[in-house]
Amino acid sequence: MHSWAARHVLEQHAPPGGVFGFEKESKAKKNETAAERGAGGTAAPPLPPLPLPQQSSLPPPHDVMITNGNNPTLEAVLRLFCDRGDDLLCEEYTYPHVAESLALPAGIVPCPVACDVGSGSNGDDEFDGGYDDGGGIRPEALDAAIAARVAARPDGRAPKLLYTVPVGQNPTGAVAGRERRQKVYAVCRKWGVAIVEDDPYYYLQYGNGDGDGKAKKKKEEEGSEEEEQQQPLKGLHGLGASYLSLDVDGRVIRLDSFSKVLFPGVRLGWATAPRAVIDKLVCHLHGVALGAPPLAQVLTSALLLRGWGGGDDGPGGLGGPGGGGAGPFAGFERHVQTMQREYRRRASVAHAAASRHLAGLASWRRPAAGMFLWATLAADLAPVADAALARARSAGVVVVPGAYAHCSGDRERPCACFRLSFAGASDEALEEGIRRLGAALRATRGEMATE
Numbered sequence: 321m322h323s324w325a326a327r328h329v330l331e332q333h334a335p336p337g338g339v340f341g342f343e344k345e346s347k348a349k350k351n352e353t354a355a356e357r358g359a360g361g362t363a364a365p366p367l368p369p370l371p372l373p374q375q376s377s378l379p380p381p382h383d384v385m386i387t388n389g390n391n392p393t394l395e396a397v398l399r400l401f402c403d404r405g406d407d408l409l410c411e412e413y414t415y416p417h418v419a420e421s422l423a424l425p426a427g428i429v430p431c432p433v434a435c436d437v438g439s440g441s442n443g444d445d446e447f448d449g450g451y452d453d454g455g456g457i458r459p460e461a462l463d464a465a466i467a468a469r470v471a472a473r474p475d476g477r478a479p480k481l482l483y484t485v486p487v488g489q490n491p492t493g494a495v496a497g498r499e500r501r502q503k504v505y506a507v508c509r510k511w512g513v514a515i516v517e518d519d520p521y522y523y524l525q526y527g528n529g530d531g532d533g534k535a536k537k538k539k540e541e542e543g544s545e546e547e548e549q550q551q552p553l554k555g556l557h558g559l560g561a562s563y564l565s566l567d568v569d570g571r572v573i574r575l576d577s578f579s580k581v582l583f584p585g586v587r588l589g590w591a592t593a594p595r596a597v598i599d600k601l602v603c604h605l606h607g608v609a610l611g612a613p614p615l616a617q618v619l620t621s622a623l624l625l626r627g628w629g630g631g632d633d634g635p636g637g638l639g640g641p642g643g644g645g646a647g648p649f650a651g652f653e654r655h656v657q658t659m660q661r662e663y664r665r666r667a668s669v670a671h672a673a674a675s676r677h678l679a680g681l682a683s684w685r686r687p688a689a690g691m692f693l694w695a696t697l698a699a700d701l702a703p704v705a706d707a708a709l710a711r712a713r714s715a716g717v718v719v720v721p722g723a724y725a726h727c728s729g730d731r732e733r734p735c736a737c738f739r740l741s742f743a744g745a746s747d748e749a750l751e752e753g754i755r756r757l758g759a760a761l762r763a764t765r766g767e768m769a770t771e
Contacts, residue, residue, distance in 0.1 A: 382564075383595045384591070388605075389587045390575040392608075394516065396601055397516055397573055407428075407469050407480075408423050408483055409482040409513065410484065411432075411489065412726065414727045415490045418727070419727050433461050435461075456486055459500065466511045470511075478513060480514060482515050485521070486517060487525060488691070490739075501561060517563045517575065520576070521689055523659065525660065526667065526689065555657050573593040576589050578620060581659055587616060666747075667693070670742040671693070677758030677759075680698065682697050682761070684696070691742060693739070693742065695739075695740065696737050697736040701761060705721070708761050711763060712756065714760075717753045717757045719739060722737030740757075
């Protein structure tokens, strides 16, 4: 398992070299504070956008470790990097478990960063953040959020970590394009912030969202659903740049998981980070969890290396015979493409049903990755969002209110957004559920008109 993950990471996401240096500055900058780097007075000018580095011919100073899923690894990262009272930068709407179960109980304060969720493909462009991609963290907002936290802290220290889900973000479904990621990385480099890149949905990319959002949106508007379903799938080699591939100085910790592409119960993933970080993670995780489940490793390894195989690495290897195809990861790539095709179809079903039943009631974007549709209620329904979604629940429709995913963990926070999952429901259930949701929203609007 380790050899498979290591080779895959180094081939697909290899940083261009560099050292573990986000806490090791040059002697000339040793005494320079975070405030001096970017918060007034002697503020340094912002770094220009980083060009996408070319992959190095030499192995980067990163390593890979097998994990028992992303959540325990993320908890370990927070324990290693953060102290009680530290800030954790994250998307304004983020994976609820991060705030409720990991950060807040440890005394770590989630710090929201404004995001875009991409242009609305139902004719509403209110989500367009000015980048030709599928949404994600606004680099300008990230810079401002860090500056605000530096100014507010007596020690003038910047947050240590940015937690982000850049692909198929939970709950918004956003997919950060290359330009946006480059600028986010530049901001983190400016302030000395490490990036935790949580990518369980990375292989579930099936649409636009890597720097071609507007062009692809126009094509979608002009073409039919059938034509959209016939577009080439991304496979393993069309997935775009990760933060890890941009990492020139060792500030990215990338978390991957098999749970979304193989089966949920496998509880198996891998972490890629500078070797110094991996060494610490190994010590911590082996002390609290005794490593990833051996049976899951054996079964997954047998599936990847022997069951699928494929390529030119000899019997039983990554490219060995038996995979029915040439090239490394051939069998895994066919499986990933099958998953991409199926989730693209489910996303299309959800989008089409929303277009039929939620038009004029909410705005949303057509998903390009992951398994969620994120929507915002119309302006007149926003003040009564709780009542409208409660009516939907009484009709047997379960959606996640946006407040549940706010990084503050405050479920009572007013929010006009909601998340709809299309991961497990049948086509018929999706159609009927969204129809009932639309009926509940229209009934709520009707009650408002009679008051």
